[in-house]
Amino acid sequence: MEKSFIFSLIFAALVAIFALSNADKVSIDLLFTKIQISQAIVIFISTILGAVIVALLGMFKTFKLKREIKDLKKEMEPLEEEINNLKDLVENRGQEIVSLNEEIAKIQEENEKLKSISSDIINDNMDNTGNVDSTKEKDT
Secondary structure (H helix, E strand, C coil): CCHHHHHHHHHHHHHHHHHHHCCCEEEEECCCCEEEEEHHHHHHHHHHHHHHHHHHHHHHHHHHHHHHHHHHHHHHHHHHHHHHHHHHHHHHHHHHHHHHHHHHHHHHHHHHHHHHHHHHHHHHHHHHHHHHHHHHHHHC
């Protein structure tokens, strides 16, 4: 059983004992009339009205919280969708980065090849230029 239910039963029993021990008639002055009623009935009615008021306030608070939860869930839906879109974007960008890194590696390989070829050409030109100079010297 719930603790609140057990507490409510104990409280109701205490109120009943208190009301029955005070069963004398009392005069209650309402705004336009006076009535004679048992004090036990006044205690029971006061307790019941108090419980009803507390229950109504609790229901109002529960309704307000449920409405707030509903509003927050509505706010969450577009945010969750945006998160999913951003995750997809990051995943796509990651694939794009991988492909760009592969292209960079290929370009660097080609660049190294071109450097090698250009240095070979330069060396060949220098060798040819050196041979031409040596034949000129021989001619003179």
